Amino acid sequence: xxxxxxxxxxxxxxxxxxxxxxxxxxxxxxxxxxxxxxxxxxxxxxxxxxxxxxxxxxxxxxxxxxxxxxxxxxxxxxxxxxxxxxxxxxxxxxxxxxxxxxxxxxxxxxxxxxxxxxxxxxxxxxxxxxxxxxxxxxxxxxxxxxxxxxxxxxxxxxxxxxxxxxxxxxxxxxxxxxxxxxxxxxxxxxxxxxxxxxxxxxxxxxxxxxxxxxxxxxxxxxxxxxxxxxxxxxxxxxxxxxxxxxxxxxxxxxxxxxxxxxxxxxxxxxxxxxxxxxxxxxxxxxxxxxxxxxxxxxxxxxxxxxxxxxxxxxxxxxxxxxxxxxxxxxxxxxxxxxxxxxxxxxxxxxxxxxxxxxxxxxxxxxxxxxxxxxxxxxxxxxxxxxxxxxxxxxxxxxxxxxxxxxxxxxxxxxxxxxxxxxxxxxxxxxxxxxxxxxxxxxxxxxxxxxxxxxxxxxxxxxxxxxxxxxxxxxxxxxxxxxxxxxxxxxxxxx
Amino acid sequence: xxxxxxxxxxxxxxxxxxxxxxxxxxxxxxxxxxxxxxxxxxxxxxxxxxxxxxxxxxxxxxxxxxxxxxxxxxxxxxxxxxxxxxxxxxxxxxxxxxxxxxxxxxxxxxxxxxxxxxxxxxxxxxxxxxxxxxxxxxxxxxxxxxxxxxxxxxxxxxxxxxxxxxxxxxxxxxxxxxxxxxxxxxxxxx
Numbered sequence: 001x002x003x004x005x006x007x008x009x010x011x012x013x014x015x016x017x018x019x020x021x022x023x024x025x026x027x028x029x030x031x032x033x034x035x036x037x038x039x040x041x042x043x044x045x046x047x048x049x050x051x052x053x054x055x056x057x058x059x060x061x062x063x064x065x066x067x068x069x070x071x072x073x074x075x076x077x078x079x080x081x082x083x084x085x086x087x088x089x090x091x092x093x094x095x096x097x098x099x100x101x102x103x104x105x106x107x108x109x110x111x112x113x114x115x116x117x118x119x120x121x122x123x124x125x126x127x128x129x130x131x132x133x134x135x136x137x138x139x140x141x142x143x144x145x146x147x148x149x150x151x152x153x154x155x156x157x158x159x160x161x162x163x164x165x166x167x168x169x170x171x172x173x174x175x176x177x178x179x180x181x182x183x184x185x186x187x188x189x190x191x192x193x194x195x196x197x198x199x200x201x202x203x204x205x206x207x208x209x210x211x212x213x214x215x216x217x218x219x220x221x222x223x224x225x226x227x228x229x230x231x232x233x234x235x236x237x238x239x240x241x242x243x244x245x246x247x248x249x250x251x252x253x254x255x256x257x258x259x260x261x262x263x264x265x266x267x268x269x270x271x272x273x274x275x276x277x278x279x280x281x282x283x284x285x286x287x288x289x290x291x292x293x294x295x296x297x298x299x300x301x302x303x304x305x306x307x308x309x310x311x312x313x314x315x316x317x318x319x320x321x322x323x324x325x326x327x328x329x330x331x332x333x334x335x336x337x338x339x340x341x342x343x344x345x346x347x348x349x350x351x352x353x354x355x356x357x358x359x360x361x362x363x364x365x366x367x368x369x370x371x372x373x374x375x376x377x378x379x380x381x382x383x384x385x386x387x388x389x390x391x392x393x394x395x396x397x398x399x400x401x402x403x404x405x406x407x408x409x410x411x412x413x414x415x416x417x418x419x420x421x422x423x424x425x426x427x428x429x430x431x432x433x434x435x436x437x438x439x440x441x442x443x444x445x446x447x448x449x450x451x452x453x454x455x456x457x458x459x460x461x462x463x464x465x466x467x468x469x470x471x472x473x474x475x476x477x478x479x480x481x482x483x484x485x486x487x488x489x490x491x492x493x494x
Numbered sequence: 495x496x497x498x499x500x501x502x503x504x505x506x507x508x509x510x511x512x513x514x515x516x517x518x519x520x521x522x523x524x525x526x527x528x529x530x531x532x533x534x535x536x537x538x539x540x541x542x543x544x545x546x547x548x549x550x551x552x553x554x555x556x557x558x559x560x561x562x563x564x565x566x567x568x569x570x571x572x573x574x575x576x577x578x579x580x581x582x583x584x585x586x587x588x589x590x591x592x593x594x595x596x597x598x599x600x601x602x603x604x605x606x607x608x609x610x611x612x613x614x615x616x617x618x619x620x621x622x623x624x625x626x627x628x629x630x631x632x633x634x635x636x637x638x639x640x641x642x643x644x645x646x647x648x649x650x651x652x653x654x655x656x657x658x659x660x661x662x663x664x665x666x667x668x669x670x671x672x673x674x675x676x677x678x679x680x681x682x683x684x
Binding site for chain 1: 531532533534536537538539540541543544565571574575578579580581582596597598599601602638639640641642643644645646647651654656
């Protein structure tokens with residue numbers, strides 16, 4: 001039986017658990033911090049001695065922890081890129097922007113258990129010789145920012161933060177910095193620009209790898225909230241113990257944000273790779289299935305930028321067997337274990353862990369129109385393919401969804417989507433806005449073609465009647481489609 | 495109905511008095527403390543704008559110029575932030591600022607009906623983009639992107655408070671008895 005495996009949310013979801021320091025201390029809080037900060041230096045067989053910082057970094061490498069923000073990049077490796085010889089200060093930023101639609105896992109940690117995040121973050125800062133850290137929290141989490149400020153003040157009062165932490169001589173301060181509603185701030189270099197007080201335009205890499213030229217052009221580490229919480233557990237149990245949770249190369253647990261058309265939407269913590277996508281949706285321990293009389297139509301496995309899966313789709317997975325030979329295995333999408341590697345092999349990704357379930361009550365044209373409107377709104381506008389392309393796709397989809405489609409819309413959408421990603425833009429937003437279009441249009445082509453055929457051919461009308469909104473929104477016998485096209489384009493341009 | 499050309503002119507939207515725009519001493523002290531936290535002053539700009547918007551309800555041209563001066567920057571460095579980040583306002587907003595999530599999970603749960611109902615009941619245009627304020631200046635309604643609370647969709651933010659699993663009845667109840675929302679109103683609405 002698939003079940004939840006609570007490591008990060010172990011206490012947070014218990015009734016009566018409060019976000020204050022006293023409650024956290026009662027549950028064994030900050031013991032790991034004390035342990036980590038006072039690790040005795042270890043001598044290696046070759047006579048070299050490892051400082052406590054190096055030991056923690058080594059444990060994180062051993063743990064196989066992969067970043068939980070979306071890309072799944074190995075955390076230990078990311079830390080190893082940090083330029084430690086530059087003589088410049090090293091900064092660590094906790095990415096709490098949580099802006100990928102469908103994701104709400106970091107909210108659970110920040111609102112319910114902020115001290116766990118702080119403990120993990122202080123350990124991560126210590127391990128990387130950081131003396132000033134930032135928590136970049138999305139602007140809409142007003143209450144979350146207050147909770148974090150309170151938690152930071154409590155930690156400072158108890159000597160867990162500030163000068164000479166726990167008497168070890170280590171100094172660290174952490175600041176809460178609020179964003180202001182822009183999705184692109186979740187991209188790490190965009191976030192850094194934003195933290196510098198600028199527009200969050202992502203930086204071009206090379207040369208601006210954060211590990212070398214990050215915040216104020218100093219070496220910088222950007223880690224997700226969930227990743228930092230895991231650091232605490234890695235220090236507590238040791239890297240190799242941690243690696244036993246989950247599956248090889250997909251270690252630890254994952255917080256899955258389940259939403260959409262399921263009976264029990266919510267945030268569930270699973271052992272990575274030990275629960276399948278189908279179980280997440282249908283098992284009573286998780287989503288509990290769809291509403292009465294509804295059929296599964298599609299699943300978005302990792303936030304709206306992930307490629308969509310069609311229900312009943314079969315994917316071929318290439319795996320290396322025990323004998324080293326490559327085997328090709330065919331599986332139903334619902335039988336895919338929820339982890340990083342399998343979903344990538346299946347042509348999508350687990351991204352930020354957001355599973356959005358879509359049943360047959362909606363049209364995929366409307367779903368895609370909603371997603372593309374999001375990306376068109378959030379493109380930062382730096383690179384032409386993304387700025388123009390995301391808008392074109394959203395415009396075509398808006399027209400298609402409102403019954404004014406053209407037969408070649410599906411083709412046009414694919415053509416645009418194929419020309420944005422793949423290194424044509426500075427950041428991965430270009431890929432993120434095209435993947436849903438590419439996958440949805442190709443996997444649900446019949447719906448797009450049907451909608452395209454439905455729409456009346458576009459004709460210019462000599463006299464665009466002063467169409468009122470009431471007439472536009474009214475159904476049946478209302479405005480002429482072309483007239484409403486004009487009217488709505490006028491009203492949106494204002 | 496045309497798109498306003500970009501430029502500092504855009505700051506002059508809305509009512510404001512040219513004279514007598516001042517930042518109270520307590521707020522300025524709070525802002526000074528915020529600025530002092532950062533290794534580089536410019537980093538504080540978003541936080542300063544949040545603090546000013548919290549107090550005044552929106553960011554006027556004076557607020558932008560004041561911030562630039564405070565941080566030793568040109569006004570354009572602040573203006574480009576105010577025009578980019580969706581949370582910043584260049585016009586006065588209503589006493590209750592209602593942000594309805596329009597993104598996927600909330601849409602699947604009916605947030606677009608909520609938005610339409612709100613607009614219709616308040617005499618606003620549900621098809622218009624951007625925030626709209628009622629003539630009496632009480633309500634501002636706006637569609638926003640994902641609020642990161644998709645499991646309790648549809649969600650609506652009113653000032654600083656998040657309302658989850660919002661129903662059409664809930665909308666009716668807000669509009670007939672907005673006093674229930676008063677606790678979450680900003681310190682000084684304009």
